[in-house]
Amino acid sequence: MTDPCILEYLPHRPPFLWLDRVLEITDGTIRAEKVLAPDLDVFRGHYPDYPIMPGVLLCEAVFQAGALLIARSMEHSGDVLGQGVPVLTRILGAKFKREVRPGDILEISAQLVERMGPAWIMKGAVRVGGKPAVQVEFACARKEA
Secondary structure (H helix, E strand, C coil): CCCHHHHHHCCCCCCCCCCCEEEEECCCEEEEEEECCCCCHHHHHCCCCCCCCCHHHHHHHHHHHHHHHHHHHHHHHCCCCCCEEEEEEEEEEEEECCCCCCCCEEEEEEEEEEEECCEEEEEEEEEECCEEEEEEEEEEEEEEC
């Protein structure tokens, strides 16, 4: 079941919502998690005989956590998003450290590095069992809906 807070702040919905619940959120960081059900459609095609979670979707989980952090921090600072949403504008680097398999629990984190006007520079990671699976740096900007 998805944390209602996530649905309140993100435009993403299943089957493309990669956060289940928020564990902790502060002014500049967020920690969340996602349980990868073994019956996810993505595992039927990537790869049927050796299912692994695509790295790009692990990055997407970090991007969604970052978007949630941005939306929450803007609301609390009085900087209202209105009809705008944070969208990915740049991937500055990604490192894939280990495979992620059906049934794994993703520990997702994102951190604000710098804000420059309507843009945010962030970094984040996905860990599984306390071990890094993905590390990524990225940028977002507000896009009017």
